[in-house]
Each structure stands twice: as structure tokens, then as C-alpha cells.
Amino acid sequence: MNQIIALQPGMLRTNLRGQIRQTQLPKWKALLPLFEAVMNSFQAIQDAKSDRRHRVTIVVERDEDLLDEDNAPIVGFEIRDTGIGFTDENFDSFNTAYSEHKYERGGKGLGRFMWLKAFETVHVRTTFQAQDGYDEPSHWLRDFEFGFDYDPDAASATQTDSGASGTTVRLGGFLSPYREECPADIEILAQRLAEHFILVLMQPECPEVEIHDGGIKLSLNKVFDENFQRGGHSGNFEIAGRSFRIDGFRLHSPRASKHRLIYAANSRAVNTERLDQFIPNFIGRLQDEEGDSFVYLAVVQGDYLNDRVNNFRTDFDMREELEDGQGDLLQVEDLRRSDIRAECLAFVQRDLAELIDGLNTAKAKRVRDYVRTEAPQYKPLLRYLDEFIGSISPNASKMDMELALHRELHQREVSLKREGSRILTEAAKQEDYEGYRQRLSEFMERSNELGVSALAQYVSHRKIIIELLEKALSNDKRTGKYPLEEAVHNILFPMRATDQDILYSQQNLWIIDERLNFHSFIASDRPLNSHTDFTSKSRKRPDLFIFDRKIAFSEKIDDGMPLNSITVIEFKRPQRDDYTGDDNPLRQVFEQIQLIRGGQFKDDNGRPLSVAGDKIPAFAYVVCDITPSMHAELKMSDAMPTPDQRSYYGYHRTFGIYFEVIDYGRLLADAKRRNRVFFDRLNLMDAQRP
Structure with missing residues (x-):
């Protein structure tokens, strides 16, 4: 049957x-x-x-x-x-x-x-x-x-x-x-049984429970007494008129590894959540006042959970969150798991407040040291550190701290933007001027803090780029050889890319000239006939030798003229010393500019611009080491040296081109000098002084 x-x-x-x-x-x-x-x-x-x-x-x-x-x-x-x-x-x-x-x-x-x-x-x-x-x-x-x-x-x-x-x-x-x-493993089995029946085992009338495994006899009551009861505390809370009880236990068994929250119904566990998903401080075992390690176990029970457990005791019939469009006012039938969890987490953190405070203090010191020495852009957040230090893991690496600080900064920026928009919207309706002024003053203080943080982040980025450039200009200690110009080129601007392909933070032309940060178009190491901003039949690049690279771009202006300027930048291999008249770098950039001037420029909508190319102001930069052969070529070009002979400049009347030749050492020294005051103000470790 x-x-x-x-x-x-x-x-x-x-x-x-x-x-x-x-x-x-x-x-x-x-x-x-x-x-x-x-x-x-x-x-x-x-x-x-x-x-x-x-x-x-x-x-x-x-x-x-x-x-x-x-x-x-x-x-x-x-x-x-x-x-x-x-x-x-x-x-x-x-x-x-x-x-x-x-x-x-x-x-x-x-x-x-x-x-x-x-x-x-x-x-x-x-x-x-x-x-x-x-x-x-x-x-x-x-x-x-x-x-x-x-x-x-x-x-x-x-x-x-x-x-x-x-x-x-x-x-x-x-x-x-x-x-x-x-x-x-019999001990793991006993622990699983003890966790499931924890509410039964804690009752005085609980019978003796033994597990027999061959010749081994294990008392479940003893397992519970030794591993679950030390340091246990209880609490009660109420949500929407429904009462709950929560019990906290410290499991000293070495086999316990994860801190957990157990949802129980009718004196037995139903399902479990890991506490480290909600409390980062619980990533590993904790230590009590005597130095003994333990894992924390919280058990919540109540009539509401008894009523909502499903027939097979595998879960509860309740929502995690309210659905979209539902209000925040809770009714009994709308109780969510997240509401119960929030109360449980608050109890857990109160129950272990002293231990958590100790962890947070140690973490705060690490975060402050990291900000002071490596991430000064986050200094404005330190005054709020107590508000979010709990969200950082005790085992956080430098990258973890960076991500946590960046996330906090972003959240504050978003919140500040919303508040600023709300202040402006309500300004016209504001009758209490003094209250409005006070609110605006507080808003501006927080806004300035974030502005300082953004500036510090930008300056820190500059320091890293200067250090990378210095390393790229150094010779290999084993071979004595210097790197190709590609290394320098990619630091200042990635090769074979345009400004539409890369992030603004990847463009570091400020090393050459701060004015080069402002432009409407940049193309790096691309054939002239591959651009979309103007039309040219030429496939020529600055030089057919593998050491020759270029960046060419034009800037739009707002004074009625279609174009403001054309700039060409040419990189040469560090310590190159075989220049001749045929491959004079200045001649190469002049030819490039003439080819660009001969092309057809287009506006943002792709329509041709009516402009006389030879009338467009042009600027040329050659970045190289001014070796003896380069010195000779520059003298033949009637270039004017600076007093230290580490750069040359001039104006070619025939082509109408302003030009500058900059030695790599001078480029690096000037970049350090211009930014040194910012590094000092932010207490950054100084780049090596020139």
C-alpha cells in the first residue's frame, strides 16, 4: 500500500x-x-x-x-x-x-x-x-x-x-x-546538534543526551555547557507589537569558525546567517577578556517566527525587504527579516561592545597611519572615522582601506550634492533667514572638506606619476641601457589612443606644460588619415624609426575663430646621441604640423570648418635628452638655449611655429619643483629633490 x-x-x-x-x-x-x-x-x-x-x-x-x-x-x-x-x-x-x-x-x-x-x-x-x-x-x-x-x-x-x-x-x-x-566527525556532529537544539539544551529540565559512535560516548549536555554557556547574555526587543528574545553565546570550541545568527522557531533552529556579512569586525575569531578565542552565536526566537516557519522548517514565510512603492510604516504582516536582523545586530554589538571598541581603536590607528603616509586625499574623512570604522575589516589590506575610504567619500559626495540641490530648491521658500544661513554655512563647510579631499587626491596622483617618470628615465642597473621613449610616452599619454578612449586621469601632459590640460582633441601615435576630427590623406608619422613617436592635438576656442592652436609633441629615446640633419627632431615636428594644417578640420558634429590652416598658431615640443649631437642640431636650427643649456626655444618665422626642446632631466626637475609645495603641504613623502 x-x-x-x-x-x-x-x-x-x-x-x-x-x-x-x-x-x-x-x-x-x-x-x-x-x-x-x-x-x-x-x-x-x-x-x-x-x-x-x-x-x-x-x-x-x-x-x-x-x-x-x-x-x-x-x-x-x-x-x-x-x-x-x-x-x-x-x-x-x-x-x-x-x-x-x-x-x-x-x-x-x-x-x-x-x-x-x-x-x-x-x-x-x-x-x-x-x-x-x-x-x-x-x-x-x-x-x-x-x-x-x-x-x-x-x-x-x-x-x-x-x-x-x-x-x-x-x-x-x-x-x-x-x-x-x-x-x-563526531565532534562536528555534536556541535551541529547543540546549535540546532540550543534553546532546548539551555532549559533546566532538558534530559541527558548522549551520542554513541563505536566505543565513543559524547554528552551533548557537556558539549553545550563547555562551549556555549560561558559569557552568554539575553535580551528582548519588540517590532510592530511583536516580541522577540535573543540569546548570545560564545563558542570556545576550536572547531567553530564562523560567527552566526540563528533564526529559531518552536525551540529549534531553522536557518542561519553569517554575522561577518553584516559586521566586518567578525571576519575571524574574537578574543575575550582572558585572551581565549571564541566564535559568537546569536539565537533569536519569538511567536512571529513560530507563526511564519514553513511546513518543512527550512525557512520562514516573510520578506527580506518591502517591495517598491510600499511605505516605511510597519504592520505586523509586513515584518521583514531585515527588521529582525537589524535589532539582532544591534544587540550583538552591545553585547560585545568592549571587544568591538578595541578592534575599532586598532583599525582607526591603521587607517590614520595609511591616510597620513599614503592617502592624504582622505584626511577630511578622519573627523568622521568613528562613524564608519566598523565597516572596515580588522584584516583590511591597504587596498581594502583604500576601497572603504573611497566608498565613504563617494557616498558623502552624493549626499552633499543632494543636500545642495535641496537647499537651492528651498531657498526661495525660506522665511527663517538665520536658519537658512546656518544650514548653508554647515553645508559649505562640508563641501569645502570634500573639495580639499579631491585636490589632495589629484596631488597624490601627480606625485605617483612623477615617481614613475623618474623610474622610466633611469637606466637598467644590469645592462646599463636606457628605456625606449615608449615608457615615457605611455606615462604622459597612452599610445595609439585618443582622449575619447581613456580616462582624464590617464592624461599627464601637465608634466610638460600645465596649459596642455585644456584641449578639445588628443590623438596619440595614430596615422593622420585615421582621425575623425579632420581629414588627411597622409599616413605619415613623425618618424619611421621605431624610436620616434608623437602626440598631435588641436584646441577649439570661443572667440569666433574655429581653432585656437595646433600642438605637436615629439618624444625621443632617453640618452640618444646619433642625431643628424636628416632626422633633426625639429624638422620632423615642423613637417607634421604642415601636414595637419593641410588637412580639413571638422566641428563636433563632423561638419568641415572653413579655416586657413597656415593661419592657425602652432606649438611644437620635443622631449629628449640634449646630448652633444642634439646640441649641434639645435645650434644649426638657430634655437635659443636657456642659461643652464637644458632646454632650447624659438620661433620659426617661415612656418609660424613656436617650439621648445626640453631635456628629460629638466622636465623631471621642473615637474618636481612646481608640485613640491603641494607635496609638502599634504605631508607626502618628498620625491627626491632635483
């Missing part, structure tokens, strides 16, 4: 095989059938009238073929108790799907179906006491297999001479995938 037969009139029969198919049991809940059987034992003991010392025994069965191995896989369990047994009333409930016999204690009437979901065989042997119709108490025995062919009529009770009530349920043949998810 593939059914459970209801013994009470008016109830429907239930197809057992179909019921098992619909039973929800995720593989990560592999121990839930065991938990259901143990909970039945606890409840049977609660119902027992005798004053005898009650006990629950859990016998672990392992794979006999692998017993010689350490921690052979668990294939079954036997759960024994000294409870009331399968009385007629309990047996009727067992044979009735969705029985309400244990409804007041959270019973769903479905726990036994999980046995057949995860185990191949279920054997029940139970002894109970009956007094009806007898002068003296008598004991009865039911001994039956519970499976897809289960027949309630075959489980009829027979009288027995046994003088003690109790039940043994054997769950055999652990099925896949649940078998693979079951912990093989």
Missing part, C-alpha cells in the same frame, strides 16, 4: 509516495531528518508522567566496509528515548498527514516524511503504557517498518512484559546527496 490511512473520521487518505516527492529537503539540510527524530524524543519525554531520569541516545552507524578508516562515512542513526512512546493518540497522529496533535508545540505533522526523503529504511520500535480497561498499568509494544509499503494495520500494538516506556527509531541507508553532506 502506498498510502497513510487516516484513522480519524472525516480525514482524507494521503498518498505516501507522492507526499515524499513533494517534501522539500535541501541537501545542505541533510541533518534535518535526524533533528526531527530527536525533537520527537524531547517531546515524548516532556509528555512522560514518571519521575525517572530521562535520556536521549543517538547511535551513529558508519559504513562497515570503511570502518578501518578515520571518520568513515555515516550511513544511519538510531535515536532512543525514555519518553511516553507511541500511545494510541500519538500513533493516530503519526498516521495522519498534517496532524495538529503537536500544533501548540510547533508540530507541522510532516517530520516523518523527511525520514523517507533522506533514508532508505525507517524502523520504529516503541513501548507505551496503557491504563484504559485495566486495573493495573500495562505496557504495549509497536514494532514496524515505515516505508512506501507501510500499512498502519500491520503496526498494531501487542502487550509486552517490558516495564519501561520509550521509543527507538532507526534511520538506515543514508541516501545521496544527503549522505555526502553529513559531517563524519
Whole structure:
């Protein structure tokens, strides 16, 4: 027979095989059938009238073929108790799907179906006491297999001479995938049991619970007393008129590794969340006042959770958050998991306030040191550090701190922009001028702080770029060779790119001239006929040699003239000293400018601009090391040297081009000199002074 037969009139029969198919049991809940059987034992003991010392025994069965191995896989369990047994009333409930016999204690009437979901065989042997119709108490025995062919009529009770009530349920043949998810280590199994029944084990009337594994006997009560009770505290809170209780425990077991929040219903755990997902300070084990490490476990319970647990005890029927369009006013039916969690997290942080304060103090010192020495752009945030230090992990790396500070700065910038917009919108309606002035003053103070932070970040970026440039200009200590000009080129502007392809922060032309930060178009190392901003037939680049590279761009102006200027920048290999008249760099940039002037320029909409190319002012920069051969070429070009002979400048009247030749050493020294005052003001470590 593939059914459970209801013994009470008016109830429907239930197809057992179909019921098992619909039973929800995720593989990560592999121990839930065991938990259901143990909970039945606890409840049977609660119902027992005798004053005898009650006990629950859990016998672990392992794979006999692998017993010689350490921690052979668990294939079954036997759960024994000294409870009331399968009385007629309990047996009727067992044979009735969705029985309400244990409804007041959270019973769903479905726990036994999980046995057949995860185990191949279920054997029940139970002894109970009956007094009806007898002068003296008598004991009865039911001994039956519970499976897809289960027949309630075959489980009829027979009288027995046994003088003690109790039940043994054997769950055999652990099925896949649940078998693979079951912990093989007896201590881990005990910890899982203790966590699930933590609310039962903490009660004074809790019976003795033992786990037997071969010759090993482990007291679950002792595991709980030694690992769960030290330093435990309790608290209560209320949300929308519903009351909750939360208990905090410090687990000193070395096998416990994650801090967790357990949502419980009817004195048993249902699901768990890791606390480090919400409290970064809980990333690892904590240390108590005596220096002992522990893992924190919080358990929350309440009638609301009892009411909302699903039939299979795998989750709760409640939302994580309110859906869009719903207000923030909470009704009882709208309680969210996030509301309960927020109260639990507040309790946890109060319970461990002293330890958390110590962690935050240590983290704050690390963050301040990092900002002082490496990230001065975040100095304005230090006054608010106490507000967000808890969001930073105790094990945070420099990159983690950078990301946390950047996130905080961005959030404050967004908030400030919203507030500024609100102030401006409400200004016209403001009747209290003094209140408006005060609010505006506070807003401007915070706004200035963020402005200082942005400036500091920009200056810090400049320091890094100068250090990279200095390294790029140094020779290889092993070979004595200097790098190609590509290294310098890519620092100042990435090769084969335009300003539409890269971020503004990747453009570092300020090293050559601060005015070069302002432009409308930049193309780097691209053939002239590949640009979209003007048309040219030439594929020529500055030089066919692999050492020659260029950047060419034009700037639009706003005074009625279509174009303001054309600038060409030419890089040469550091320490090159073989220049001749044929490859004079000035001649190369002059030719490039003439080719650009001969092209057809376009506006932002791609329409041709009517402009005489030869009338456009042009500027040329050559960046190189002014070696002896370069000195000779510059003299032949009638270039004017600076007093230190580290740069040349001039104006070519025929072509109408202003030009400047800058030595790499002079370029680096000038960049350091111009920015030194900012580095000093921000307490940055000085770049090596020229």
C-alpha cells in the first residue's frame, strides 16, 4: 500500500509516495531528518508522567566496509528515548498527514516524511503504557517498518512484559546527496546538534543526551555547557507589537569558525546567517577578556517566527525587504527579516561592545597611519572615522582601506550634492533667514572638506606619476641601457589612443606644460588619415624609426575663430646621441604640423570648418635628452638655449611655429619643483629633490 490511512473520521487518505516527492529537503539540510527524530524524543519525554531520569541516545552507524578508516562515512542513526512512546493518540497522529496533535508545540505533522526523503529504511520500535480497561498499568509494544509499503494495520500494538516506556527509531541507508553532506566527525556532529537544539539544551529540565559512535560516548549536555554557556547574555526587543528574545553565546570550541545568527522557531533552529556579512569586525575569531578565542552565536526566537516557519522548517514565510512603492510604516504582516536582523545586530554589538571598541581603536590607528603616509586625499574623512570604522575589516589590506575610504567619500559626495540641490530648491521658500544661513554655512563647510579631499587626491596622483617618470628615465642597473621613449610616452599619454578612449586621469601632459590640460582633441601615435576630427590623406608619422613617436592635438576656442592652436609633441629615446640633419627632431615636428594644417578640420558634429590652416598658431615640443649631437642640431636650427643649456626655444618665422626642446632631466626637475609645495603641504613623502 502506498498510502497513510487516516484513522480519524472525516480525514482524507494521503498518498505516501507522492507526499515524499513533494517534501522539500535541501541537501545542505541533510541533518534535518535526524533533528526531527530527536525533537520527537524531547517531546515524548516532556509528555512522560514518571519521575525517572530521562535520556536521549543517538547511535551513529558508519559504513562497515570503511570502518578501518578515520571518520568513515555515516550511513544511519538510531535515536532512543525514555519518553511516553507511541500511545494510541500519538500513533493516530503519526498516521495522519498534517496532524495538529503537536500544533501548540510547533508540530507541522510532516517530520516523518523527511525520514523517507533522506533514508532508505525507517524502523520504529516503541513501548507505551496503557491504563484504559485495566486495573493495573500495562505496557504495549509497536514494532514496524515505515516505508512506501507501510500499512498502519500491520503496526498494531501487542502487550509486552517490558516495564519501561520509550521509543527507538532507526534511520538506515543514508541516501545521496544527503549522505555526502553529513559531517563524519563526531565532534562536528555534536556541535551541529547543540546549535540546532540550543534553546532546548539551555532549559533546566532538558534530559541527558548522549551520542554513541563505536566505543565513543559524547554528552551533548557537556558539549553545550563547555562551549556555549560561558559569557552568554539575553535580551528582548519588540517590532510592530511583536516580541522577540535573543540569546548570545560564545563558542570556545576550536572547531567553530564562523560567527552566526540563528533564526529559531518552536525551540529549534531553522536557518542561519553569517554575522561577518553584516559586521566586518567578525571576519575571524574574537578574543575575550582572558585572551581565549571564541566564535559568537546569536539565537533569536519569538511567536512571529513560530507563526511564519514553513511546513518543512527550512525557512520562514516573510520578506527580506518591502517591495517598491510600499511605505516605511510597519504592520505586523509586513515584518521583514531585515527588521529582525537589524535589532539582532544591534544587540550583538552591545553585547560585545568592549571587544568591538578595541578592534575599532586598532583599525582607526591603521587607517590614520595609511591616510597620513599614503592617502592624504582622505584626511577630511578622519573627523568622521568613528562613524564608519566598523565597516572596515580588522584584516583590511591597504587596498581594502583604500576601497572603504573611497566608498565613504563617494557616498558623502552624493549626499552633499543632494543636500545642495535641496537647499537651492528651498531657498526661495525660506522665511527663517538665520536658519537658512546656518544650514548653508554647515553645508559649505562640508563641501569645502570634500573639495580639499579631491585636490589632495589629484596631488597624490601627480606625485605617483612623477615617481614613475623618474623610474622610466633611469637606466637598467644590469645592462646599463636606457628605456625606449615608449615608457615615457605611455606615462604622459597612452599610445595609439585618443582622449575619447581613456580616462582624464590617464592624461599627464601637465608634466610638460600645465596649459596642455585644456584641449578639445588628443590623438596619440595614430596615422593622420585615421582621425575623425579632420581629414588627411597622409599616413605619415613623425618618424619611421621605431624610436620616434608623437602626440598631435588641436584646441577649439570661443572667440569666433574655429581653432585656437595646433600642438605637436615629439618624444625621443632617453640618452640618444646619433642625431643628424636628416632626422633633426625639429624638422620632423615642423613637417607634421604642415601636414595637419593641410588637412580639413571638422566641428563636433563632423561638419568641415572653413579655416586657413597656415593661419592657425602652432606649438611644437620635443622631449629628449640634449646630448652633444642634439646640441649641434639645435645650434644649426638657430634655437635659443636657456642659461643652464637644458632646454632650447624659438620661433620659426617661415612656418609660424613656436617650439621648445626640453631635456628629460629638466622636465623631471621642473615637474618636481612646481608640485613640491603641494607635496609638502599634504605631508607626502618628498620625491627626491632635483
